[in-house]
Amino acid sequence: MKDKPAYILRVSCPGRVGIVAAIGNFMADRGCFIKELHQYDDLNTGRFFSTIEFVFEGSQKPSVEQVKAAFEVTALRFDMEWEIHDATEPAKVLIMVSKYDHCLRDLLYRRATGELNIEITAVVSNHEDLRYMAEREGIPFVYLPVTKASKVEQEAALLQLVEDTGTELVVLARYMQVLTDTLCTALAGRCINIHHSFLPGFKGAKPYYQAYERGVKLIGATAHYVTGDLDEGPIIEQMVERVDHGHDPQHLTQVGRDMEAQTLARAVKYHVRRRVFQNGLRTVVF
Structure with missing residues (x-):
């Protein structure tokens, strides 16, 4: 059987x-x-x-x-x-990155080992830094630099790429650009972001430094569907890790980096295995 x-x-x-x-x-x-x-x-x-x-x-x-x-x-x-x-057909996934490589590296590894049943249609980035990682795996790398003037044009190019490749899911693997409402609407329910914090929590730049300054005892990561409300989309998966006064900002960043990769991978796995349902602002995850 x-x-x-x-x-x-x-x-x-x-x-x-x-x-x-x-x-x-x-x-x-x-x-x-x-x-x-x-x-x-x-x-x-x-x-x-x-x-x-x-x-x-x-x-x-x-x-x-x-x-x-x-x-x-x-x-x-x-x-x-x-x-x-x-269930045996690989889900077509497009990954978007900027300069951080840990989430992309983790997704590539889990794909190679068969843990994630996905076909990566392309790696898209607003920087050239991670081109080598994609091309080493034989995956098309698409460079779409974003400026204030080019943002709408580049998002249109992204949507065309999604359509041309039959992409089912877009994964923001530490893609450091805010998507427009138009793009969020076009990708509703099929775009996952990893947030470097346990939402709701410390938002904005350098969250681990904010956490350090507040003396937190728990840090976390959150994977959620992207919506027009920044970092407010339905949550798919979260992780937390206990820390103490001995963790400086660099240590917190290291712990957070590991959680980001694991949390994002879990969310992608749940989605491509068809186990996530949006239920208003919440999700049902089997």
Whole structure:
């Protein structure tokens, strides 16, 4: 069974009786074996969320297109927003960087080891510093320098690149430019940023120096979807680390750098495995 192609059904709809039973019966009737199922009913918003990973087990195996067409009946009955994805197909991801290399380096490593099932369509940067890292891996490097005068033009070029490459997710791996509202809207729900702080927290320049001056005992990192409200998008993953008076700003930066890489990688993994749902200003993460 483990060698058979696996698929993921994502469902979001108003919560009501019979949803799980209807999905289960639909799968059983078509010889689908459910490998993994996650579900959550948010009683505050009245929304139901679920991901189901399945394989075809019956002797008469329908195509994925046939399953999608047949599922429309169930989807309409429960007013579902839904998708079916091939779980083995790498997600197409575009990574944006500036000069810091730790998050890009970590994502490249996890891709190489198979931990992240992604195809990196391009590495885009407003600086040339990390070109060698992308080209060493055979990944296209696109240099889009940003000035106040060129920002709109370069963002348009970025969107064209996203479309041309079929990119599903844009990852800001310490990309040190604020995106315009227009770009944030165009990439809504498919752009993840790593913030070098445990949000809400110390914002602006040199957060670890601010933290040091305040004598903090916990520092952290936050991965979130990008919105027009700077660093206020729905949070996907966070990490914290305990520190003490012996950590100077350089030590705090080192600890923070490790957390940034881990937090971003987790958020990307959850997204490409189809396990993240936006629920208003919050997220549901399976």
